[in-house]
Amino acid sequence: MAPELYIGLLSGTSIDSIDAALLDLGANQVKLLATHSEPIDGPVKAQILELCSPGSNEIERLGILDRQLGVMFAKAANALLQRADLNPAAIKAIGSHGQTIRHRPVGRGRESTCAFTLQIGDPNTIAENCAITTVADFRRRDIAANGQGAPLVPLFHRAAFSRPGTTRAIVNIGGMSNVSLLAADGTLLGFDTGPGNVLLDAWINQHKGEDFDRGGEWAASGSIVNQLLGTMLTHPFLSQVIPKSTGREDFNAEWLLQLLGSDPRQRPEDVQATLLEFTARSICNALVRYVEPPFEMYVCGGGSYNTRLMGRLEGLLHPSPVKTTAALGIAPEWVEASAFAWLAKQTLEGLPANDTAVTGAIGPRILGGIFQR
Ligand SMILES: Nc1ncnc2c1ncn2[C@@H]1O[C@H](COP(=O)(O)OP(=O)(O)O)[C@@H](O)[C@H]1O
Numbered sequence: 001m002a003p004e005l006y007i008g009l010l011s012g013t014s015i016d017s018i019d020a021a022l023l024d025l026g027a028n029q030v031k032l033l034a035t036h037s038e039p040i041d042g043p044v045k046a047q048i049l050e051l052c053s054p055g056s057n058e059i060e061r062l063g064i065l066d067r068q069l070g071v072m073f074a075k076a077a078n079a080l081l082q083r084a085d086l087n088p089a090a091i092k093a094i095g096s097h098g099q100t101i102r103h104r105p106v107g108r109g110r111e112s113t114c115a116f117t118l119q120i121g122d123p124n125t126i127a128e129n130c131a132i133t134t135v136a137d138f139r140r141r142d143i144a145a146n147g148q149g150a151p152l153v154p155l156f157h158r159a160a161f162s163r164p165g166t167t168r169a170i171v172n173i174g175g176m177s178n179v180s181l182l183a184a185d186g187t188l189l190g191f192d193t194g195p196g197n198v199l200l201d202a203w204i205n206q207h208k209g210e211d212f213d214r215g216g217e218w219a220a221s222g223s224i225v226n227q228l229l230g231t232m233l234t235h236p237f238l239s240q241v242i243p244k245s246t247g248r249e250d251f252n253a254e255w256l257l258q259l260l261g262s263d264p265r266q267r268p269e270d271v272q273a274t275l276l277e278f279t280a281r282s283i284c285n286a287l288v289r290y291v292e293p294p295f296e297m298y299v300c301g302g303g304s305y306n307t308r309l310m311g312r313l314e315g316l317l318h319p320s321p322v323k324t325t326a327a328l329g330i331a332p333e334w335v336e337a338s339a340f341a342w343l344a345k346q347t348l349e350g351l352p353a354n355d356t357a358v359t360g361a362i363g364p365r366i367l368g369g370i371f372q373r
């Protein structure tokens with residue numbers, strides 16, 4: 001069978017790097033062939049973060065950053081091509097998620113006509129600089145059809161990771177955390193569970209200047225503050241019914257500081273321990289609401305490298321086995337970028353890529369705009 005090569009490009013809520021994955025999607029297979037990660041430097045990350053909440057002169061800043069990120073995404077794709085020793089003509093399309101700077105889906109008092117989501121990283125620039133047809137802006141059609149615009153990865157998770165007769169949970173722990181429940185009978189559920197690494201990253205950055213808590217070691221040096229944990233677990237997003245999706249709008253440093261406001265004397269490592277427990281519990285509580293353990297659980301995203309967090313997930317879901325997606329053939333840090341290669345193929349083939357039970361959209365829709373090479 002002839003190969004069908006696609007590239008997936010993604011920068012998630014963590015804003016840690018632009019991930020580029022080359023896949024062969026021929027004959028309905030999902031085969032990861034090559035990868036490249038392009039770091040995002042501090043000043044660009046700061047500009048992205050500034051656009052994640054309302055501020056002045058937004059259109060000017062947005063326009064410039066959109067183009068800059070387009071150039072960076074194209075650079076990541078071109079570096080991947082070079083690594084794989086391929087010409088642009090060998091690639092059917094790039095699927096580019098872009099960088100989310102706002103996610104305001106319908107729900108919690110927001111009217112459908114006011115809901116919006118915005119991913120930037122100009123696809124015109126990617127198509128131009130790579131000479132490859134680029135599919136982008138995947139989420140907004142689902143929003144227009146009254147959906148959450150997220151999560152969009154569950155159909156890919158099912159295509160890549162399902163096994164008939166077996167119930168599997170695929171949990172992506174990026175900045176935020178989302179789950180796909182692949183039931184033994186083939187039915188699919190998917191939703192955001194709340195924070196992934198975002199709060200852990202924010203707290204260690206504020207106290208130690210580090211980008212993330214490697215292995216969750218700093219968290220492990222602290223003790224859980226039970227009262228604080230209890231308050232965190234009352235966050236309204238956690239009890240919201242599905243379909244639901246979240247972002248930095250719901251879980252951010254300001255929210256945490258507000259919670260700590262009443263008792264700012266907590267030891268920082270105890271707060272980190274509490275945040276890790278909160279992250280683990282919010283994921284597991286959401287899971288067991290929809291599926292009874294034991295089930296097979298596979299984790300992807302950078303959070304799968306937080307050994308402390310993985311240990312807590314295992315403890316909370318015992319006796320369900322908790323592994324990473326490496327056990328299913330795709331290294332955890334490449335699953336989401338791979339999903340956008342797969343989503344681009346769906347678009348080119350005129351196939352829907354939203355699952356209405358997941359996003360709540362009124363119907364299946366072909367997602368994304370196509371920017372010809
Ligand atoms: N070795 C590690 N230990 C702990 N956390 C890690 C490790 N490696 C990655 N991470 C976490 O994963 C995050 C990146 O995850 P990623 O899946 O790229 O998220 P996103 O999709 O939001 O960009 C980092 O910000 C960090 O919090």
Ligand SMILES: [Mg+2]
Nearest residue numbers: 012014016017
């Ligand atoms: Mg990332």
